Amino acid sequence: MAAETEARVLMLYTGGTIGMLKSESSGFAPHPGFLASKFHDPAGESVFANSSSVGAYNQWSAAQSSSGTSSPAARGLSSEHDPHAIRVETxxxxxxxxxxxTPRFAQGKRIRYAIYEYQQLIDSSEIEPSDWIRIATDIERNYQxxxxxxxxxxxxxxxxxxxxxSFLLIPLSELFTDAVDNLLGSLIIAGHYIIPEVLLFFDNSCFRGNRAVKASSEDFHAFQSFNLPALATVGIDVEVAWQQVLRPGPRRFRAHKSLSSxxxxxxxxxxxxxxxxxxxxxxxxxxxxxxxxxxxGNAPRREELLSAFREATERGVVIVNVTQCEIGAVSSEIYETGRALAKVGIVGGGDMTTECALxxxxxxxxxxxxxxxxVRTLIAQPLRGELTPVAPVPTYSSPYDTDTRLRTLFSQLVECGPTTHRASGSTPAHRSVRNTNADGDPTLPEEFGSAWPTTLADEACLKAAVMPYLISxxxxxxxxxxxxxMATLDVPEVQATSGTTTSTSSHPLALPALLNEPATVLLQTPLHLAVLAALPQNVERLLSRGSSVHARDTLGHSPLFYAAKHAGESGSAMVKLLRAAGAHLSEREIEAGHVGLEAIRAEKNGDEIWxxxxxxxxxxxAKKVARAFFF
Structure with a gap:
């Protein structure tokens, strides 16, 4: 197994159309074993040719068994000695x-995946909160x-x-989908991109899970995210809106395992x-x-209604006000009717969807x-990017006053950097040109003569190209x-002490697009480089601003692996910082013998860092695996 070119993805099949068969008596319903048959049948022809009904599928499955060819439904599990088997904790x-x-994608990786089918498949219309807790728990068991x-x-x-x-998983890095045509897109996103959020994938669009609603029962564009654009789209290229992606917090992954009914x-x-x-x-x-x-956020101001709400809030009922409209938000301060609800203790839910508010x-x-x-205070604050924070007082600042310490640098880059020519001898694109008269004297006032990009977007592109190098x-x-x-970019720190808050930056170069950009030919991030240089203070700085502990270089190693290779206080300090932020060694590093070999070497020197x-x-x-490999 080539660790540096493979990613591992686990599919949890809970039910849904993709694994349904038509029963002669009761219509379409999830059927055990059918989904796995689609993907694990070597020929692929027999199962699809016999999947018109439950009876046809069962007949095909029985025929497979009687002929000595074990069907996937009958086979179910693999031996732990199978080199391609994947271990799943249940x-x-x-x-x-x-x-x-999968075949190798354009992004450079192949995705190895397994399907873990739940024993009791359910139609999604019958799902319960206990099912959500089970899904979260299964993800937690297999997270590392x-x-x-x-x-x-x-x-x-x-x-x-x-x-x-999105609220049960902290921090977040999971993906959802419900159509066979979208499975490849889901695999591409899950295997290639570190997007620490719960995503809903449908019709080649990745939405933030707590922003999406089902808008149609018939249309291909069944899901919409009216108040936040898609975080990623899959087409010929994969476009990720990194400036909208939440930054991972410096804490370990965990699943919250209770919900109030x-x-x-x-x-x-x-x-x-x-x-x-x-x-x-x-x-x-x-x-x-x-x-x-x-x-x-408006409602009738009749006293009989307001008093009923007031009585409930005074005895501790939390009431959240959301709008019936698809687009827009609750703004309790705009209209008197909205203010009346706020006065009786009802808290505004901003632009949260009903599903998310629940x-x-x-x-x-x-x-x-x-x-x-x-609870009322937290409802009005974004915890997982579920609502758009609104400044209490509208403010305006000129875009020319931002990033003043970088202005000269990027002005010079515009003048000196390579440009695209439309034709031989034509004016370079994105190059400021000063008009001159016949005598060569400038005809424009001096304030217009500075060499600046045509648009602020051009400036942002230049920064995006240069800043990863400078930060690395x-x-x-x-x-x-x-x-x-960090101070120049005005990137705020993520608070590690709060388990319920997530801060985001409105800066156009907001993380993780910047700090998690590979900076070397080995695709090592600035966090890798800080670890390799044995600088715990820089490791702490990067983690506090949202650097991902899960990024791996072309050798398949995360920053934690390199931190553990360092002996002494600096190595131990970096390991503790990374572990506290949720870092873990991968199964591939253990399977390849890398971890065990390093641990054996460290033990000889009396070092317990591994x-x-x-x-x-x-x-x-890991040591047992290494001894089998190397000794």
């Missing part, structure tokens, strides 16, 4: 599944052994599941009565309510240490250059 212990390997996860899920409640899992939605309609609202909000009933109001309420109310007042150089220097560059990096049990397993 609630009943580890199992080994047969794997498939895979580069990405794809959850195959029916479309009816896909937006609900994506929203719920005491939540509900209430949709306003003309003529709704206070009696109806009181019955809906009766004591010992719901603890959280998503109120779907009109327009920008999931967020369920997540926050499951935390017993939070008071209703704290600074990462391996034992001085304050890295901190100076135990710090991986744990005693993993180190022992």
């Amino acid at each position: 609630s009943d212990g580890p199992i080994h599944l047969p794997s498939l390997l 052994n895979f580069d990405g996860f794809i959850v195959l899920h029916g479309t009816d409640t896909l937006a609900f599941s994506a929203s719920a899992l 005491d939540v509900a939605t209430l949709r306003l309609f003309p003529g709704i009565t206070g009696r109806t609202i009181r019955a809906f909000l009766q004591p010992d009933g719901v603890r959280g309510v998503v109120l779907e109001s009109y327009g920008a 999931a967020k309420l369920s997540y926050l109310l499951s935390k017993s240490d939070l008071t209703p007042a704290q 150089q600074a990462a391996s220097r034992n001085d304050d250059l890295l901190e100076t560059l 135990v710090e990096a991986a744990g005693a049990e993993e180190v022992e397993r």
Whole structure:
């Protein structure tokens, strides 16, 4: 297995159209074994030729077994001695599944993946919060052994599941899809790009999971994200909107394993009565309510309605106000009717979708240490990019006042850098030209004579090309250059102490596009270089700004591997920083014998750093693998 050119992805099949068969009596329903048959049948012809119904599929499967050819449904598992088998951790212990390997994509990697089919397949319309917790738990069990996860899920409640899992998984790096035509696109995204979010993939578009809604039951464009553009699109090329991607926080991955079921939605309609609202909000009933109001968060100001809401909020019910409109947000301060709701304790939900507001309420109310007042505060704050923060007072600043310390540098780059010519002898594109008269004197005022890009987008492109190089150089220097560059770019730190907040930068070069850009021919990131230079202070700086601990170079190694190779205090300090940020050694590094060999060498010198990096049990397993390889 070529570790440097393969990525591992685990597909969790929960149910959905992609694995359904038509029953003679009850219509289409998920059928055990059928999805795996599609992908693990070597010829591919027999299963598709006999997949018109449950009866036809069962007849084909039985024929395969009687002829001595074990069907995938019958075969189920692989031997652990199969070199291509993938180990998957389950609630009943580890199992080994047969794997498939894609052709090499344009991005340079092949994706090895396995399908873990749930024993009880469900139609998505019957999904429960307990199913979301199971999915989150299965991902947590297998998190260290895979580069990405794809959850195959029916479309009816896909937006609900994506929203719920965006809060249950911390930090985030999973993917969702529900169409066979989108599986390749899903694999490309999951295997090649570090996007630490729950994504919903449909019709070649990757949406932030908690921003998407199902807009059509018939159209190919079934899902829409009305208030946030797609984070990635898959076509001839893969386009990732890195400036919109959330930055990974400096904490380990974990799954939150509880949700409150005491939540509900209430949709306003003309003529709704206070009696109806009181019955809906009766004591010992719901603890959280998503109120779907009109327009920008408006509702009737009748006292019977407001008093019913007031009574509920005073006894601790958290009510979140979202709009019934597809596009837009709740702005409680615009209209008097919206202010009336805010005065009785109803908190504005911004541009959150109903699905997301429900999931967020369920997540926050499951935390017993939070008071209703704290839940209301957190509802109005973006935790997973689910709502767009709005400045309380509109502000304006001239774009020419930003990045003043870099202005001279990039002005010179525009003049000296290579340009594209339309034709021989023509004026270079993106080059400022000063008009002159016959005597050669400038005819424009001096203020217009400076050499600046045609647009600010051109300036941003130049910075995007130059800044990764500057940061990579600074990462391996034992001085304050890295901190100076961070300050110049005005990149805020991610708070490591908060488990419920995620800060984002509005800067056009927001991370992770910048700090996680490969900086060497080995595709090492600035974090790799800081580790190789044994500079814990730079490692800490990069992690606090969102550098990913999961990026691997062409040798298949993450920064943690190189940190563990360092002896002494600096190596130990870097390992602790990386582990605290969620770093782990990959299964491929262990399988190839790299970890075990280094651990054996370190032990001879009395160094226990590999135990710090991986744990005693993993180190022992790695040493056994290495001895089989090299001794």
